[in-house]
Amino acid sequence: MSVNPQLYTAFQAIMRAGTVSGAAELLGRSQPAVSRMIDKLEDSVGVKLFERRKGRVVPTHAAHLLLDEVERLFVSMATLEDFGRRMALGQDSGVGVASLPALGLDFMPEVVARFRALRPQARVVLNVRMSVTVEKWVATQQVDFGLAETPFQLSGFETRIFADSSYVVAMPADHPLAGLDEVTPAHLNGVDFVGWTPAVTARRIFDDIMQGAGVVPQMLVESTMSAPMCSLVRRGLGVAVVDPFTAWAQRDPSLVFRPFLPRIPCRIALLQPETRNPTALAEDLIGLSETLRDEAVTEIFD
Structure with a gap:
C-alpha cells in the first residue's frame, strides 16, 4: 500500500x-x-x-x-523536515521530550526554563501526551526521553523510576479538613468530591480504598487530569485527590494539600530508547528534572 x-x-x-x-x-x-x-x-x-x-x-x-x-506519521515527517533544515543551517540537534500531563503542563516548563538559562542556544521540543503515547514515542525513537506513569504496555525502551511518591488531597484553605495533618476515607464521608473519570488508574485504586472503608464520596464532578481538578477545588466545588507534581504547580494561598492515607502511589518512570545513547543535552535536561523533582516533593510533603 x-x-x-x-x-x-x-x-x-x-x-x-x-x-x-x-x-x-x-x-x-x-x-x-x-x-x-x-x-x-x-x-x-x-x-x-x-x-x-x-x-x-x-x-x-x-x-x-x-x-x-496518522498523527504519529505527521510528527515523524515534521521531525525529518525539521532535521533537514537544522542540518542545512549547521545547527546542533536539540532535545525532544514526551511527558504525561502531570509533569508536562507545569513541571517540565519550569525545567525547560532552567535548562535554557544554562543552554540558551539549545532547542527543546516538549510534547505533552498521555502515558501510553509517551511509550510509543520513546519506543519508536521520536524523542530523546519520556516521562510516563507505570505500569507499561509496550517494550523497546529502558526505564528507571523517576518518582515514587503519593497522591495528596487538595482542598480550599478554609475547608474544615484543612486543619488535619492527613486525610483518610472516613474524613471524606459526606464531603463534596471532585474525582477522576473511571478510565484513570488512580480512580480505580481510590474506589477500592473507599469501598473497603465503607465510604461513598459525593462525587459531583469528574475530570481526567489533576490540573483542572485543582481549578475546580479552587472554585469551591469540593476536595480532590491529585498527583503531587500538579499540587506543587498549583500551590497558592487559596489551596492546601494534605497526605491521603492509605497511600495511593504515584509512580512515574523515565523512559529512554534502548538502542540510542542519550545526548549530553538530554542528560542535562534529565538532571535538571531530577533536581526539580526533589524540590517539588520536599515542598509538598514537608
Missing part, C-alpha cells in the same frame, strides 16, 4: 473539523475534491472510515484508530 500524504491530510482535516465542508475550508479545496480523496483513502486502507448520514460524516471505530497512526 503506497502512502499518499495528501489523502491522510484530508482525513486528518475531516477528523478535526467534523464535516467535509469544514475540512475543505481548512485545506483550501472544494468539498467534492475532499470527498474524492477520502474515497481513495478508504479504497487504499481497505476499511470504511466514515458513515454518511444525512449530509454528515460520522467517523467509524477504524477512523479513530487510524487518526493516532
Whole structure:
C-alpha cells in the first residue's frame, strides 16, 4: 500500500473539523475534491472510515484508530523536515521530550526554563501526551526521553523510576479538613468530591480504598487530569485527590494539600530508547528534572 500524504491530510482535516465542508475550508479545496480523496483513502486502507448520514460524516471505530497512526506519521515527517533544515543551517540537534500531563503542563516548563538559562542556544521540543503515547514515542525513537506513569504496555525502551511518591488531597484553605495533618476515607464521608473519570488508574485504586472503608464520596464532578481538578477545588466545588507534581504547580494561598492515607502511589518512570545513547543535552535536561523533582516533593510533603 503506497502512502499518499495528501489523502491522510484530508482525513486528518475531516477528523478535526467534523464535516467535509469544514475540512475543505481548512485545506483550501472544494468539498467534492475532499470527498474524492477520502474515497481513495478508504479504497487504499481497505476499511470504511466514515458513515454518511444525512449530509454528515460520522467517523467509524477504524477512523479513530487510524487518526493516532496518522498523527504519529505527521510528527515523524515534521521531525525529518525539521532535521533537514537544522542540518542545512549547521545547527546542533536539540532535545525532544514526551511527558504525561502531570509533569508536562507545569513541571517540565519550569525545567525547560532552567535548562535554557544554562543552554540558551539549545532547542527543546516538549510534547505533552498521555502515558501510553509517551511509550510509543520513546519506543519508536521520536524523542530523546519520556516521562510516563507505570505500569507499561509496550517494550523497546529502558526505564528507571523517576518518582515514587503519593497522591495528596487538595482542598480550599478554609475547608474544615484543612486543619488535619492527613486525610483518610472516613474524613471524606459526606464531603463534596471532585474525582477522576473511571478510565484513570488512580480512580480505580481510590474506589477500592473507599469501598473497603465503607465510604461513598459525593462525587459531583469528574475530570481526567489533576490540573483542572485543582481549578475546580479552587472554585469551591469540593476536595480532590491529585498527583503531587500538579499540587506543587498549583500551590497558592487559596489551596492546601494534605497526605491521603492509605497511600495511593504515584509512580512515574523515565523512559529512554534502548538502542540510542542519550545526548549530553538530554542528560542535562534529565538532571535538571531530577533536581526539580526533589524540590517539588520536599515542598509538598514537608
